[in-house]
Each structure stands twice: as structure tokens, then as C-alpha cells.
Amino acid sequence: MADVASCAAIEDAALARLRRQMGLGASPPGPTADTIGHLLRTDPTCSTVATDAAGAVCGFSQAARRDSLWLLAHLFIDPDLQSRGVGRALLGAALAASDGAEARMICATADPRAIRLYAQIAGMVAHPSLTATGPVRTEHLVPPPAVRPGDGGDLRFVEHLTTQLRGGPCGADLTYLRGDDGRLLVYPERGYAVAGPAGPRRLAATDDEAAADLLVACLAGVTPGETARIPRFTGAHQWALHVAVAAGLEVRPWGPLLASGSSAATGAYLPHPALC
């Protein structure tokens, strides 16, 4: 879609403005356009753009369906055109794909307008969350012996656990999350994580102890010189807070994880910021 570059620019500008308003520094560049393109391929009917009077893209939303799970991946408005009802209209378009869904998830930013919009979706429960970033003090992390590299033989388990915890499978997202530089890590029968050069992209486990070990393995493998990031964890994820602190990361409040019909916010699960 020719709009991908415009949408990626809007997302980057909207997030940069929000972070400035919150007194936060710039976030490291992410794979914004890649994720938008991935969702266009997997969920071609769940992407909507808004255009301004001149016909230029000024906002977009992207939702996804993973069987009976609906998730909102993106909702971003050009900073110069915010607070004029465009976000509400685009959320309405994204919600059209939620018919019949038994579970819903949104990883919200800390923008009060986003929280206001999502809190009005029937059944949504908001779980306040924290985020952690910074250089990893690897000397404080002992790679857990039980965690091993995953392979094709683990994929059934990965899908089963993901569905159990968040209400829908990974589907095509797993290949996308692994990409060229991601590693699948498995704690046999107890959990998995997809780790990138900056830390966990998604993590799921049957219990807190296995989840903590998987998170340690993700952080111990962070590429030297990279700023590590645990995108989001809730009050139910004290194990993640303890690992983040032990790793020397800076922990701050961030937007809530909103969910209905999903145990992701209370189970041993760390969502991807867009693909949940």
C-alpha cells in the first residue's frame, strides 16, 4: 500500500509528540513500516486511513483477528489534527472486525485520549502497566539452564499456550516476530519467548518462575550496546519488575493493557506492543 510510508511517518510523529509532552526522550527507531505492512498482508480488511481536505493521509487504524481474538494494533493521528474526532472514527472502523470475538486486547499508550476511547469499549478492563528500558547489566543475569533454543517441534506448544493465555493463537505473527534477528526460546512444557536484539518481543509461560527465567534469557541475549526494552508489564507481573530491576533497567509508568476475555494481563504473559 502506498500509504504505508505515510502511516509510519504519522505513527512516529504522534508517538514522538506524546513522549515530548510526557517529558520523555525519543524512543529508539522501531520497525514501524514493517509492522504496518505485515498487518496489511495478514488482515487486509482491518486497516483504515483517514484523509484531510487535500486528500493526504492524516491518521490510520489497524486491527487484527487471530481466530476469536480481536486486537487493536495501531491508532495514530497526525499531531496537527488530533482531538477533532478522527481517532474515534478510526477506532469505530477497527471495531467492525471485532464482531463475534470472544477476546479483545489493546496495548494502549499513555495518551489520555486513547485511554478514554478504549475504556468505553464494552467489557474492557484496564490494567495499569510499567515499561523498562536501558542498558542491561548482564553481570547480574545468570542465563537459566532450563531455557533452550526453540525449533519447529515447539510450534504446537507455542500456539497452545498463546491461545490459552491471550485468547487467540500467534498465527502468522510468530514468523513475523522472529524475523531475521529474533530467537525462539523455550522452557520445556512451561513457556516460550521470542527475543530480539533489544529483548523480549513476546513471552508466555504457565507460571511466574518459568516466565522470569525466560525474561532473564531474553535480556542476557541483548546485543551489546543495544538499549534493552521490556515494552509493558502489569501489576500482576511482579516477576518482570524484579528481573527488570536486577538487570539495571529504568522502570516507568506507561499506558494500560486493556483486555476482555483474555488472561494476558493477569497470566504470565508479556505482549508485543502492537501485535499484543
Ligand SMILES: CC(C)(COP(=O)(O)OP(=O)(O)OC[C@H]1O[C@@H](n2cnc3c(N)ncnc32)[C@H](O)[C@@H]1OP(=O)(O)O)[C@@H](O)C(=O)NCCC(=O)NCCS
Ligand atoms: C489517541 C489518539 C489516537 C486519539 O485520536 P484523536 O483524533 O486525537 O481523538 P478524538 O478527537 O477522537 O477524541 C478521543 C476522545 O478523547 C477526548 N479528548 C479529545 N481531546 C482531549 C484532550 N485534549 N484531553 C482529554 N480528552 C480529550 C474526546 O472528547 C474523545 O472522547 P469522547 O468521544 O468520549 O468525547 C490521537 O490523539 C493520537 O494519535 N495520539 C498519539 C498517539 C497515541 O497515543 N495513539 C494511541 C495508540 S494506542
